Amino acid sequence: MTRFSMLDLAPIAPGQSTSEALQAIVSTAQAAETHGYHRVWYAEHHNMKTIASSATSVLIAHVAAHTTSIRLGAGGVMLPNHSPLTIAEQFGTLSELHPSRIDLGLGRAPGGDLNTLRALRRSPHDADTFPQDVQELQGYLTGNTRIPGVHAIPGSGTNVPLYILGSSLFGAKLAAALGLPYAFASHFAPNALHDALAAYRNDYQPSPDHPEPYAIAAMNVIAADSTAQAQTLHQEVLRQRLKFMMIKPEIAATITDEQLDEILASAQGAQVKNMLKFTAVGTDQETAQWAHEFAAGTGADELIVTHAAGSLEDRLNSIQLFGTAMRG
Helix, strand or coil, rough: EEEEEECCCCCCCCCCCHHHHHHHHHHHHHHHHHHHEEEEEEECCCCCCCCCCCCCCHHHHHHHCCCCEEEEEEEEEHHCCCCCHHHHHHHHHHHHCCCCCEEEEECCCCCCCCCHHHHHHCCHHHHHHHHHHHHHHHHHHHHCCCCCCCCCCCCCCCCEEEEEECCCHHHHHHHHHHHCCCCCCCCCCCCCHHHHHHHHHHHCCCCCCCCCCEEEEEEEEEEECCHHHHHHHHHHHHHHHHHHHCCCCCCCCCCCHHHHHHHCCCCHHHHHHHCCCCCCECCHHHHHHHHHHHHHHCCEEEEEEECCCCCHHHHHHHHHHHHHHHHH
């Protein structure tokens, strides 16, 4: 069985409140735990009206209190937005409260646009020190601090597992150089997947905790009771993604599904479709077969999937169908 996990962005569906979206993450994590998923990760994003997962450590603490065994983590924390000591303290606290259940994925992107970066009191140049910041964070968590006299309390000695996230060759080469697991964001950035995984494996430097490379590939899943129903849900996802990416808000409120479908069928719409290139759409068995073939084609040690259907009911159904089929 291919190890499989879930990425949850705490999506805010049309007509749904932020509170409802946050309450839903407990239900989705409990469903993932019941149906064999290895871990659930939450991604740091900012200033996005459809995503409520900005405060990853808070979400993890909440979900951990309502689950019992599934691993939980960030996929990821955008480290340039934070001091390494602060993140070590946050995830060290989580690890002390929920031993052997906490992961920490680290990204280099800001998780928002330039105005958001300014609001976070950060600079685009903060990303330049990402490799050094990862090592500083690692030192706090292992207890081998790189800053004399400064220790993460809580955090020191928790050895929270670190993962490097990326959508380009930069993260792949950094993960290889540091001997850390690597997760590629192919659920929305598919183009460099195979090159990045090849670079990661070719350049990998074994570390005491990870003598072999460990690669995670991301994909989307829309599983439903019938192929036709899944295809309908997939089209709805494409429409919403198109609205978010390319349609001005004043137009999005009045544009019809037929007009959106016309754009999706054009060269402009091809960009949106390509972003979701690695998406399994169909019944339980169809999506599981697609995922197994994707794992075989990438050589991924683990798959992390985003259940892309819009409504909570459809996502919960997709989580159950896919998980059950993946377990065989």
